[in-house]
Amino acid sequence: MLPRPRRSRPSRFAGAFALAGTLGVLFSAGAAHAQAQVSIVPTVTITGGLYNYSYTVTNFTDTSLGFVNLDTLPTVDGAITNLSAPTGFEISPFDSTDGIVTFLPGFGTDAQEFSPGSTISGFSFSSAFGPGAVSFDTQDVNGVNPINGTTIGPNAAVPEASTLVSLGAGLALLTFVAVRRRRSTATIHA
Numbered sequence: 001m002l003p004r005p006r007r008s009r010p011s012r013f014a015g016a017f018a019l020a021g022t023l024g025v026l027f028s029a030g031a032a033h034a035q036a037q038v039s040i041v042p043t044v045t046i047t048g049g050l051y052n053y054s055y056t057v058t059n060f061t062d063t064s065l066g067f068v069n070l071d072t073l074p075t076v077d078g079a080i081t082n083l084s085a086p087t088g089f090e091i092s093p094f095d096s097t098d099g100i101v102t103f104l105p106g107f108g109t110d111a112q113e114f115s116p117g118s119t120i121s122g123f124s125f126s127s128a129f130g131p132g133a134v135s136f137d138t139q140d141v142n143g144v145n146p147i148n149g150t151t152i153g154p155n156a157a158v159p160e161a162s163t164l165v166s167l168g169a170g171l172a173l174l175t176f177v178a179v180r181r182r183r184s185t186a187t188i189h190a
Helices: 014-035 161-189
Strands: 036-046 050-059 066-072 080-084 089-091 100-105 119-127 131-140 147-154
Touching: 036 066, 036 131, 036 147, 050 147, 066 147, 080 161, 089 119
Parallel strands: none
Antiparallel strands: 036 050, 050 119, 066 100, 066 131, 080 119, 089 100, 131 147
């Protein structure tokens, strides 16, 4: 009888390496703003099954910003809740048709703006969706000089149908191979 070939097992650290790689991608997306004209730095906490997102916006340009759009990926009613903005600013109600949350300068006597060199903290909301890379865009108050970037936000990446079909076919193939091996092993031992 021939000796059985040794099966290679994944390293016991494979999961840790995968997690570290994922976190590296997420943090590198946030770190990319250090050189940007506009920086949007998130803080994410979890409370009672909800992810709580809080943002700090820094304007490194020489003009005031008119708005900041955060293109969150969940486009489901109720995906973004508990929206709040710092005094003098506003945050638009979440519209699930476009998946955008907008940070705006306020109106009235206590109105503030995203003035040049300013850092404003306290734009926040909650979501059942976990963090991932999302894009943002902004323009100056004159409606010119668009600025785009990436930050961390609720990400509801839904796989395409073809991806699900491929996954199903792969699982069926693995099941077939496992059953076939079991049968061949049972015949050898019999």
